[in-house]
Amino acid sequence: MRRAGLVARDVSAELTLVHVVDDDQPADILELERREAQRYLEEQMASIPELQGLRCRSTVVAGDPFDGILKAAAASSADLIVMGAHRKQLLRDIFVGTTIERVIRTGPRPVLMVNAEVEHSYKKVMAAVDMSEPSARAIRTARESGLIGDASLSLVHGYDAFAKGKMSNAGIGKDDIARYVAAERLQAGRELVAFLEANDFGVDNWSLRIKEAGPVEAIMEAIKEVAPDLLVIGTHGRSGIIKVLLGSVTESILRSVDVDVFAVPPIRS
Numbered sequence: 001m002r003r004a005g006l007v008a009r010d011v012s013a014e015l016t017l018v019h020v021v022d023d024d025q026p027a028d029i030l031e032l033e034r035r036e037a038q039r040y041l042e043e044q045m046a047s048i049p050e051l052q053g054l055r056c057r058s059t060v061v062a063g064d065p066f067d068g069i070l071k072a073a074a075a076s077s078a079d080l081i082v083m084g085a086h087r088k089q090l091l092r093d094i095f096v097g098t099t100i101e102r103v104i105r106t107g108p109r110p111v112l113m114v115n116a117e118v119e120h121s122y123k124k125v126m127a128a129v130d131m132s133e134p135s136a137r138a139i140r141t142a143r144e145s146g147l148i149g150d151a152s153l154s155l156v157h158g159y160d161a162f163a164k165g166k167m168s169n170a171g172i173g174k175d176d177i178a179r180y181v182a183a184e185r186l187q188a189g190r191e192l193v194a195f196l197e198a199n200d201f202g203v204d205n206w207s208l209r210i211k212e213a214g215p216v217e218a219i220m221e222a223i224k225e226v227a228p229d230l231l232v233i234g235t236h237g238r239s240g241i242i243k244v245l246l247g248s249v250t251e252s253i254l255r256s257v258d259v260d261v262f263a264v265p266p267i268r269s
Contacts, residue, residue, distance in 0.1 A: 002118040003260070004082040005050030010121060011146035014055040016076045017041045020068035021060060034060050050118070066102035073109055080145055082112045101251050104235060110141050110264040113254060116229070122260075125151040126228035128219045128253075131195040134234030138264040139201060142232045147262055154226050155196075156209045158218030159188040185210055215249045216256070223257060232262045 001017065008015040019037040023030060041058035045051050059076075061068040073081050083100050104111050125148050129135035142148050161184045167177050188210050196203045209225070211218035223231065235250045250263055 001044055001048055002050045003112070003114045005048060005054060005056075006118060006121060007080070007082065007112070007146065008054050008056075009050065010149065013079070014057075014076075015051070016072065016078065017045065017056065017058040018069060018072040019058075019060050020065045020072075021062050023062035030062060034062070065099045066106070069099070069103055070107045070109075073107070078109060080112060081107070081109050082114060085113055085115045098254070101254060104250065104254075104263045104265060108265060108267075110138075110145065110262060112147070113261045113263065115258050115260050121149055122147055122151045122229040124154070124226060124228040125230045125232060126154040126156060126222060126226055127232040128156050128215070128222075128249075129192070129195065129234075130157065130215065131191055132234070132236070134236055134264070134266050136195070136199045136201075136234075137266070138232050138234030138262070139199070141264045142230075142262055145262075147230060147232075151229070152207070153205055154207045154209060154222070154228065155192065156211065156218055156222035157188060157192055158211045158213045158215045159184060160214070161185075161212055181212060185212065216252045219249075219253055220256065223259060228259055230260045230262055231257060232264075234264050234266070236266060 004015055004017075007013070019041055021030060021033040021037055025033075037060045038058065041060070045056055045058060059072055061072050063071070069081065069083070072078075081103060083103065085100070100111065100113050125142070127135070127139050127142070129139075161181045164177060164181060167180060189208065192208055192210065193203055195201075196206060207226075209218075209222045211221055213221065219231070219233075231253070233250055233253060235248065254261060254263070
């Protein structure tokens with residue numbers, strides 16, 4: 001709630017606090033939980049410093065957590081959903097994902113997952129990009145949401161030197177392989193600069209970190225180096241059995257990092 005308050009204050013936004021109660025229970029117990037949840041939200045509104053002076057209201061909805069959150073967001077025409085990271089239930093999460101993952105996977109709105117203690121507005125922001133439109137959309141949305149502000153900006157991209165393994169197997173010397181990898185890195189750098197210029201993000205505004213690694217490995221390595229307050233990442237529209245079996249970069253990151261994550265879904269038709 002503290003981070004949500006800071007974000008709302010930075011952009012002069014209205015804030016809606018949402019609590020979802022399980023509707024799969026007797027009506028009298030459901031009503032009791034509704035009243036208790038409403039009382040709790042009102043207490044938080046009165047006691048949390050970051051919420052003072054904001055246009056702030058609360059609502060309690062009944063249903064499945066992720067569905068209730070999405071419905072509440074739609075009802076208030078929210079621009080952003082802010083959620084805290086909750087304890088994970090291993091077996092359930094393997095098959096259906098955490099509530100946060102399901103909100104990101106099925107909803108049309110960007111989600112800010114808060115992992116860290118709230119001390120100030122974000123000072124160091126890192127964006128993970130694969131030079132796709134979802135990557136560009138994530139950065140634009142972070143700017144429009146007021147999350148970037150005056151923060152220092154880093155960009156991380158992982159590339160694959162595809163022929164490296166084949167060259168090694170063919171007995172090509174280490175120096176030649178190193179030159180090949182360096183050339184691939186240089187090409188990735190050129191493509192990143194073109195990506196920034198094409199989207200008017202300003203090349204000089206970003207510290208570029210180009211890693212010879214897969215997406216998740218590159219992001220994790222860059223986080224250790226930079227220690228950002230916030231990671232910005234775009235998600236790709238994927239569904240079905242491939243999604244279940246392979247997962248996604250975003251979901252792997254959500255389960256692995258301790259920094260806050262701003263995840264932006266693709267535009268859904």
